Amino acid sequence: MTRAVVELAHDISEMMPKLSKVINGCAYDPVGQSIGFRVEDFSVVIDNHQMLIIGAENETQAQSVLEWLTKKINGDETDAKKEDNYTYHNKMNESD
Numbered sequence: 370m371t372r373a374v375v376e377l378a379h380d381i382s383e384m385m386p387k388l389s390k391v392i393n394g395c396a397y398d399p400v401g402q403s404i405g406f407r408v409e410d411f412s413v414v415i416d417n418h419q420m421l422i423i424g425a426e427n428e429t430q431a432q433s434v435l436e437w438l439t440k441k442i443n444g445d446e447t448d449a450k451k452e453d454n455y456t457y458h459n460k461m462n463e464s465d
Contacts, residue, residue, distance in 0.1 A: 371424070371425060374419060375419065377419060379418075381417060388404055391444075420438075
């Protein structure tokens with residue numbers, strides 16, 4: 370199993386409570402200021418300045434998770450809010 374580590378340019382701790390509400394199955398740790406969830410076959414853990422994507426086999430898969438998360442953060446009505454994790458799973462398989 371491989372992983373991708375993404376360094377975040379800004380502290381996102383203030384966004385964590387919101388993210389935990391808009392991501393299905395997300396767990397929020399207010400003390401550790403981190404969230405964790407699964408998307409497709411990936412486990413994602415985010416803290417203040419870093420995101421860990423476990424199971425990403427290549428940069429394309431990691432980028433897909435980042436794009437999905439960006440849509441969730443920005444509240445993109447046309448994609449992220451309508452999609453659940455299963456729909457995201459199907460889109461990722463189609464792009465491979």
